[in-house]
Amino acid sequence: MTIDAIEFDWVADLVRRETAIVLGAGKEYLVETRLTPLAYDAGEPCVEEWVRRVRSGGTPHQRRAIVEALTTNETSWFRDGPVFDVLRDTVLPGLLSARGAAPVRLWSAAASTGQEAYSLAMLCHELDPHRRAEIIGTDVASAVVGQAAGGCYDRLAISRGLTAQQRAAYFQESARGWRIDPSLQRHVSFRTLNLARPFDGLPRMDLVLLRNVLIYFDAPTRLDVLRRVRSVMAPGGWLLLGTAESANDSDLFVPERIGAVTLYRPR
Structure with a gap:
């Protein structure tokens, strides 16, 4: 019925x-x-x-x-391989170099149960284990934010996108499943945030991943969200959207193609 x-x-x-x-x-x-x-x-x-x-x-x-x-919480580790290849090979090395001794700040803006945010933490650690990265994951659904902050994943979740080497390096097995190693988890924090409302308390971000979210909004809301995302981005930062999304309808960002991936720079 x-x-x-x-x-x-x-x-x-x-x-x-x-x-x-x-x-x-x-x-x-x-x-x-x-x-x-x-x-x-x-x-x-x-x-x-x-x-x-x-x-x-x-x-x-x-x-x-x-x-x-009724919010969508589909996610996995290193989701969309070409995207994370570009982050690993080009975007994150450039940010780490440009920021010098300052921490690099990354925002997973629809973090769901945390796999995207923790994937970013793994990349940063692989590129430079001694540099400080500050990664914030946000989601409108408080239930998934709580799961993400706990950092514990069952057999099904852990199998989606991780190599055996990554699981061994970044997780501890327990009776409840696999838990993110505390040395990695300390770089990642989570909070509830509604993208359709003002962003309170966010620092300036060097990289924003806002993937597969704008497709659920109408045109005026998409523009409003992009405008507020632009307001919290650091100079020289990057915005990454989903493959079916674009910021070309606004005058806020300039697209830049790297390999098979389109990213956006603040105008």
């Missing part, structure tokens, strides 16, 4: 107000699928009825659970 139009519109409006993510017509099945576990946990086998209950008298916690269930 597909959720009816009234309940779907309410969910879509809630998600848009909280995150600026647009759930247009045709996303009813996604809403039904993502909210089914929440409805079952509440003792309601019908998503439509559960949403109706939350809409009429639900708690802030329930509304937040709906929002977080």
Whole structure:
């Protein structure tokens, strides 16, 4: 059974107000699928009825659970190999050289459960184990931010993108799974941040990874997010978007092609 139009519109409006993510017509099945576990946990086998209950008298916690269930948290280690090849071979060596003794600051702006942020930490360590890198991972979903900060991954997660050598070098096996080595984890921090709202407390960033996020926003929101990302970037910094995304519609960035990857410099 597909959720009816009234309940779907309410969910879509809630998600848009909280995150600026647009759930247009045709996303009813996604809403039904993502909210089914929440409805079952509440003792309601019908998503439509559960949403109706939350809409009429639900708690802030329930509304937040709906929002977080409908954010996309697909990620893996070193996702998109050519991207990380360019970061390893060109972008990060250039930043490390340009910043001298100052720390290099990197932002994984849709960090999900942390694999992208920790992948950046591994690259920095491989390039110069004695240099200080400060890596911040942010996500709108507090649940995945908590997982990322814990730095512990199960067998399935650890198998997606890591070599055996990387697992041996950067993880400690435990009864709960594989945990990021503390010597690497200390360079990475996580916080909850909504890209559709003002960025509070972020330092100037040398590299921003904002991948596969803008596709969920409408055009005015995309421009607004790019404008605020530009405001926290250091001179000479880089912006990296997803392969289906572009900053060419704004006058804020200049594209630069490196191999098969397009990155952006602040204008």
